[in-house]
Amino acid sequence: MTTSHYIAGRWVEGQGSDCISVNDPALGLPFAELMAASVAQVDQAVAAAREALPAWKQTNASQRAACLRGFAEQLGQRREALITLQMRNNGKPRHEAEIDLDDAIATFNYYADLAEQLPQKNCDVPLAAPGFTARTRLEPVGVVGLIVPWNFPLVTSAWKLAPALAAGCTVVLKPSEVTPLIEQTYGQIADTLGLPAGVLNIVNGKAETGAALSGHNGLDKLSFTGSNSVGSQVMRSASAQCRPVTLELGGKSAIVVFDDCDVEQAVEWIVAGISWNAGQMCSATSRLLVQDGIADALLPRLQAALDNLRVGNPLSEEVDMGPLTSQAQWLKVASYFATAREEGLQCLAGGKALDRDGWFVSPTLYVDVPADSRLWTEEIFGPVLCARRFATEAQAIAEANDSRFGLVATVCSADLERAERVADALEVGHVWINSVQAVFVETSWGGTKGSGIGRELGPWGLSGYLSVKHVTRCLG
Numbered sequence: 505m506t507t508s509h510y511i512a513g514r515w516v517e518g519q520g521s522d523c524i525s526v527n528d529p530a531l532g533l534p535f536a537e538l539m540a541a542s543v544a545q546v547d548q549a550v551a552a553a554r555e556a557l558p559a560w561k562q563t564n565a566s567q568r569a570a571c572l573r574g575f576a577e578q579l580g581q582r583r584e585a586l587i588t589l590q591m592r593n594n595g596k597p598r599h600e601a602e603i604d605l606d607d608a609i610a611t612f613n614y615y616a617d618l619a620e621q622l623p624q625k626n627c628d629v630p631l632a633a634p635g636f637t638a639r640t641r642l643e644p645v646g647v648v649g650l651i652v653p654w655n656f657p658l659v660t661s662a663w664k665l666a667p668a669l670a671a672g673c674t675v676v677l678k679p680s681e682v683t684p685l686i687e688q689t690y691g692q693i694a695d696t697l698g699l700p701a702g703v704l705n706i707v708n709g710k711a712e713t714g715a716a717l718s719g720h721n722g723l724d725k726l727s728f729t730g731s732n733s734v735g736s737q738v739m740r741s742a743s744a745q746c747r748p749v750t751l752e753l754g755g756k757s758a759i760v761v762f763d764d765c766d767v768e769q770a771v772e773w774i775v776a777g778i779s780w781n782a783g784q785m786c787s788a789t790s791r792l793l794v795q796d797g798i799a800d801a802l803l804p805r806l807q808a809a810l811d812n813l814r815v816g817n818p819l820s821e822e823v824d825m826g827p828l829t830s831q832a833q834w835l836k837v838a839s840y841f842a843t844a845r846e847e848g849l850q851c852l853a854g855g856k857a858l859d860r861d862g863w864f865v866s867p868t869l870y871v872d873v874p875a876d877s878r879l880w881t882e883e884i885f886g887p888v889l890c891a892r893r894f895a896t897e898a899q900a901i902a903e904a905n906d907s908r909f910g911l912v913a914t915v916c917s918a919d920l921e922r923a924e925r926v927a928d929a930l931e932v933g934h935v936w937i938n939s940v941q942a943v944f945v946e947t948s949w950g951g952t953k954g955s956g957i958g959r960e961l962g963p964w965g966l967s968g969y970l971s972v973k974h975v976t977r978c979l980g
């Protein structure tokens with residue numbers, strides 16, 4: 505049994521009723537277990553964060569920046585252990601586990617720089633009216649609850665933790681019950697760095713623990729990343745207390761391929777957008793819109809590329825794609841295969857769970873999928889790509905935008921003017937042009953419509969943890 509909750513600077517046993525199994529998805533077997541935090545322990549964590557707030561918010565920006573650089577450095581020192589744990593618990597191929605770690609390191613370093621720039625933002629405001637002065641003061645929002653999912657555990661936590669600490673907030677983090685060991689690293693680093701007790705608290709658990717945190721009246725803000733169904737519950741809890749909330753939710757993103765593309769290059773971008781992390785990405789480009797003039801050349805190449813992906817256990821084989829991370833996700837994806845059969849969809853690749861131990865499915869391609877199919881409209885969260893053909897640019901934009909989600913999109917075209925025009929017309933938070941999904945800490949992350957509220961990364965990520973105050977003085 506693992507000790508797994510970091511409260512008020514101490515590691516404590518969980519006193520909740522849920523026992524959490526930590527699984528190796530490539531084997532479908534548990535390798536650790538822990539007891540969830542109780543509701544009382546969530547209370548203790550929030551109380552510890554509240555107690556630590558006055559001193560932490562008084563630290564100067566360079567002290568907080570030094571602490572964030574310490575997190576980055578310490579992550580680097582744990583490199584091999586963190587890569588292996590992500591491979592084992594998430595089923596990520598090694599190169600993806602490396603990218604996640606590097607992303608988390610870059611995030612802490614980036615917000616260290618932004619923390620150092622904060623004092624300059626507290627400045628006088630020029631007023632047109634005579635007889636008054638005004639100045640801006642940026643203050644930490646206060647005690648923040650951070651609830652995250654399992655698909656990029658190091659990364660989604662870093663995207664919240666680094667700006668929150670940079671702003672001077674204190675934190676209660678609740679990782680996903682599917683990957684509860686990975687974020688313990690942040691508690692271990694806090695220990696190593698001598699972060700004051702209560703500045704960072706980590707409580708593990710399932711829905712009960714999450715609900716106890718999101719509904720806690722000791723929080724000043726809640727930042728949530730996860731599914732739309734839980735996101736709406738989190739929003740209800742926040743609304744009951746009229747408390748700010750940031751939501752990073754699901755997606756059903758489009759990749760638009762125009763007929764002037766190089767076929768092989770387009771196939772590479774499409775495959776990356778649906779097979780990275782076994783398609784368990786909020787940003788998976790799971791709706792392929794392919795122009796009539798290139799569709800007949802592209803689809804067979806795409807089918808071959810998906811069939812040729814090496815699917816296996818990242819710890820023992822050279823693989824392009826690992827298993828799905830949880831049995832629940834595997835069952836969910838399998839249920840969409842069944843729906844596709846019921847709907848009579850044309851399957852060009854995959855469409856089945858693999859007949860081996862662990863939670864594997866084959867990379868899948870359905871073509872000419874009706875626009876009202878559940879597979880076209882719902883987030884599947886697996887390596888399941890649906891394709892439709894289009895004739896004109898206007899039709900591609902209309903089809904891409906015809907979704908209740910609006911997270912990201914990819915546009916592939918040799919005509920860069922057109923690509924930029926289409927990017928501008930897409931109702932999403934981030935567009936890639938002729939690229940894999942490269943994510944940079946300087947650019948924002950977040951979506952429109954049902955994909956959420958607010959933005960992470962860049963200066964926008966820091967703003968989410970800052971409160972703007974103005975002090976106006978009458979000179980008379």
Ligand code: NAD
Nearest residue numbers: 652653654679680710711714715730731734752753754786
């Ligand atoms: P989930 O909503 O099931 O769980 C997310 C977190 O919420 C977990 O820590 C979970 O324990 C907790 N939780 C569960 N019930 C709760 C409740 N009633 N109250 C409070 N917290 C509760 O999501 P998941 O399956 O872990 O992750 C997959 C989802 O996350 C997908 O929909 C994906 O698109 C989304 N996601 C979005 C982004 C983004 O940036 N937009 C990034 C990653 C994942």
